[in-house]
Amino acid sequence: MENRDAILTIPDENGSLPPKAPNLSIGQWFRKNLFSTWVNGILTVLGTAAALLMLRGVLNFVFSENRQWDAVRTNARALMTLTYPESQYVRVWVAFGSVVVLAGLSAGIWADWGRLPARRLAGWFMGAAGFLAVCILVREPSVLMDLEGKTIRLPDGSLVRESFASAMTDRANWWAVVALLLIVGGVIWRSDSDKKQLKITQVTYLGIGLGVLSLWVAPYGHYAFTDGTYIADPNSTVAFSTKMPWTVMWIMLAIGFFAGRWLRTSSYLVLAKAGSNLLWLISPVTLYFVILRDPALDYSHVFSTDLPMGLAFGILGACFLWFLTRSDIGEIGRILATAMLGIAIFNWVAAFFGWYPMLQKARISFLLLAVAALLAPNFVGEAAKRRQLLLGWLGTMALVHYLATMINTPSTVELQSTEFLGGLGLTLFVAVFVVLLSFPLGVLLALGRTSKFPIFRILSTSYIEVIRGVPLISVLIFFSVMVPLFLPDGMELAELGAVLTGYTLFSAAYLAENVRGGLQSVTKGQYEAADAIGLTSAQRTGFIVLPQALRVSIPQLVGQVIATFKETSLLAIIGLFDFLRVANSVIPAQSEFMGVKREGILLVAVIYFFFNFVISKYSQRLERRVGLGER
């Protein structure tokens, strides 16, 4: 959207643009906004003092001589993936790289973040320099250490601190950074004679690149724990096994992006969009179960059982559905579909009592076939519609059988514990998986609750009310106890599967209410107009109602996404090692870092904030793009 500014300033009814705010000098701006009355003046001074005091407190905490940041640095890998073995770590990078390429591709296809005035960028640099300078000034002077690295105390037990002047000279490196930021900002400002606009995509990519580059030059320090020994090398750059993958990721991001840009101009655009959406949808499960777990496939079993079974269900099921969508099918279609549902349910009952053996996959497929059969009456008619149902069925079968085979195959990754993945990896996986799955479910529930059919309405309403009336933690405990009863004996990842199921169902109930709020904002006239031009109810929902409803509910939906992400820390209660639990109970229990807890928790808070801030910012951009709150 190159002309975003033009959209933001929509001419009013008379065709004139809204009045422009007058340009104020800095002094005038201060007087108008901060010191307009003496009360405001006092508030301004007090507020600034409070902010500075808080900043001072945070800085003193972070740079205190009591902080053991080594604990966090040494445990960096534990915080990311916990027990995942180092020898297999390339799998983590492949998984992460796939997401990076996919992100680059999507950005290439869709991203149009517009442009950024170069002067604003310069302003950011100079603002960062100013903030950093304030930080350097307000932080308390460091405690003096003797030659053995111990603090020096006066006879009354108080600590000896260096003088303010020597503190400022000690922080010369930081002042150098301030100067560098000022110079870069100044150069950008000065060179911008013709009010240049920079592409935000380019600025973002270069920013990430600078971060990656700094891994190669900046002395972040190399900390590790391998084979029982601690490595602490504070003056070197990070390990090669960290900076190299990040550089590769950065290059892959560019490759993905340019591939996306190329696709945007090519004739495959529609296909590429659908493809990348599909990849996003299946990537969490595929990356987790296929790439990270590396299933030990037994090909004779695959070719003798898994493949033929998938094909049989796909082809025979397709024939069945083709038959059910004949235009002359009439009532018998519904009768057969109901009978099918009966068989599908009976299979589960039989499995519960162990009457006859049947693979879990077959039971799931029968159930799906019954659902497809129930949907069939909507697709009766011309060949194109019937083909849609068949293609949907074949795709679902391919996906279900592929995933079921992968999930049920034991992993070859050797672990010494049941926690296959922990830390940030687990947190992100659960959050992404739950959001992706609960979104469609939530939309369906919202549609069900506003539906005219009493049975749908009652079912959806009672589902939503029951789930919303129960705390998340009890839902999680319930599922971690109950779901294993329905899974095959000895199946791995039962705990995680239970969590994902319970959490998805919980999140869907909340999303459904958010979407329903949006649905209510769509006026009756929209429905009537859709009916008037002869749209079917599916078309009306898909093309008229939902786009408007979802647009309105963006703020609540994003709020729900953020809440989902943060509440993954409840996983600790049912025994999984999420990000927060690693910082809260794993690191303080290591004899090397006994009781070192605050550092890890601060880091966890910062990382949670980073992700949520990005989500929030992106949603604001999305709101502006769809014109929410403006029209």
Add this chain to the structure above:
Amino acid sequence: MRKNIMWRLLATLFAVALAASACGGSDSDDDSASTASSAAEETEVTLAASGESLLETVKSRGTVNCGVSGSAVAFSELQADGSMAGFDADYCRVVAAAILGDANKVNFVSLTAAERFTAVQTGDVDLLMRNTTWTQSRDSEVGMDFGPTTYYDGQQLLGRAGDGFSGSSQVADIGGSVVCTSAGTTTEKNIADAASEAGVSIELQTFEDFDTVTNNFISGACDIITTDGSALVGRKAKQQPEGENWVIFPATPISKEPLGPTYGQNDSAFSDAVNWAVYATIIADEKGVNSGNVDEMLASGDTETIRLLGGEGELQTGMGLPADAFYQVIKQVGNYDEIYSRNLNPVGLSREGSANAAWTAGGLVYAPPAR
């Protein structure tokens, strides 16, 4: 026409059903593409049904599922590289080396105090090495059996020398102090009982975990903290600020906390295997056999040593273990003293003079003879 349709339909359904059930013919609930693992799972199911020993299950599974705390300093700690280290973790390895011949065939399951017994009862873990105190009610009502005690612990108190406490202080000296401990544990009850017996009044405060308790002690919110002596020694070694002197008292702990392996009750074959794996480390310590000299001792030791290490006799094979089971234990993990020194010395716990010294040195660590 109608009949024709029905027939075609029935044929389709039949074919689908046939395809599905044919594929599911052999194994009931197990979709596993790996025949090896499905075989193992099948055996597990049948064994559980027929009430055979867990020992056979562990052997066919090929790993020992060992329940540990995962956040008990020096006993079971999850390291930065994802491995499990500590005294309890090493005893899990002892069991794996004895039953399976490989100390690394352990699957560590981190359990909270609340879920540990359920995990044994549901079969999620084979045994607990999770600093679990052997008590009468747990042995009888809870349905656990306890192996030989590997560590004799006891609740003690930690105070500052600056507040007038010393190693010879008694509970009677703490009147009026703010005493802190972690919530929901027996330590809370023990200290309350001990204080009322000594006739002193204390202000008891509880916090979520012992890290918080220690931080409150350091900041001065607590005068005294109390928990198992082993943990207090570790805290003192690692967290005592300069210029302060922390002391641990009373010399005789206010409670007895014998810690050792815990497993489901009435499974003799499995409990014998676990118990004798533990005893083997103690006997080896007594006889001076360690991981360094185990090969020579197998050739030149006394008859009991040679019997223990599998050089002669059928003692191990008779109980369902490989003949060289305890040789592997000593070779791969070490004897009691090695396991103790490796894990507990770094946090300041020493065997000398404690209940964990060998019985010949005045301690309680004692094993029945191997013959």
